Amino acid sequence: MLEIEGLSAHYGPVRALSEVNLKVEEGSITAILGANGAGKTTLLRVISGLVRASGGRVTAFGEDITAMPTDRIARSGVAHVPEGGGVIPELTVEENLRLGALWRPDRADRARALDEVLELFPPLAPRRSKAAGTLSGGERQMLAIGRGLMGRPRMLLLDEPSLGLAPLVAAKIMAVLRDLRADTGLTVLLVEQNARSALSISDYGFVLGLGEVVASDDAATLLADDQLRHAYLGF
Template sequence: MLEIEDLSVAYGAVRALDGVGITVERGGITAVLGANGAGKTTLLRTISGLHPARGGRITWDGRKLTGLAPDRIARGGVAHVPEGGGVITELTVDENLRLGALWRRDRADRAAARTEMYELFPALAERSAKPASTLSGGERQMLAIGRALMSRPGLLLLDEPSLGLAPLITARIMGILRDLRATTGLTVVLVEQNAHSALSIADRGYVLALGRVVAVDTAAELLADDGLRHAYLGF
């Protein structure tokens, strides 16, 4: 579904990713883990076209993504929720959601998608006419995910969705992702520092350190590897 081969990315003289290779299976949740500065955010930004690759190849559903503009990648079925969510606080909850499907021409399906988001996130339905600035941190993260899902993507890129959230809210968001995978077949690449939460719902995980893949295995095996967890995952 998503193939990343020998990917290299640099910020000036600093190489952020160095020969990274990742395979993401269709309909699965793949966790990308590692400490600050490991290259996790750069990886997602490169997949979605926000940062150019210096070398390597990214293909999604048989289509080459490297070199494409972000809007073309989004229209091809890739949705990206950046760290912090990026909701527009001056707009209402409903306006934020509608932005997620602005480029889609099927008005009836856009309306159906919005109804689905309110069913998925009841707290947003109760505040649909309120400015996003009035939402809690957890509700803003739900809004950011809902806005991304409005485009009906096949691939969802999530960058640190648990950042700054209480454990109960984090567990709820992880549960929603697991349910979405089960009910819609959505493919998810989940970047997280909260490795335990991510691996609890993932099928497979990759561990990055200083821009390189240092470990790859099933989520269960990564959780069971005490040496790896202590060295790279912090628990």
């Protein structure tokens, strides 16, 4: 589904990623873990075209997307939900959701997608005509993920979906991601600082340290590695 080879990225003279290699299997949840400044967010931004790679290659669905414009990457089946969600508070819940599918020509399927998202996140249904700015933090995160799903992506990039949320709300969002993958086969690339929570629903994990992959293995093995957890994952 996704293959990254020798990927490097810079912000001016500052190196954010250095020779990163990783693969994401179709229908999997893959966690990208590491401390602040490890390069996790930059990795997602390079995949979705928001930051240009300074070296290496990104291949998605068998196609080289390294230099592809952001809108074409989205249309190819990659949806990126950034840290903080990025919902538009002045628009209603429904308007925010519809933005995620404006580029899709099938109006009937856009309506079906809207119904599916509201069913997936029940707290949003009674608030669909309310301004997004009136939602709680957890509801805003649900809205951001739902907007990403409106375009029926093949791969969902999620950046810190549990950031700032109460533990119970964060657990509910993680459960939705797990069930969504099981029900639809959606591929998820999940960036999280809460490593324990992310690994609990993931099949595989990569650990970044200062822009480099320092460890990779199946989720259960990473959870069981005490030395790695203490050094890089903070628990």
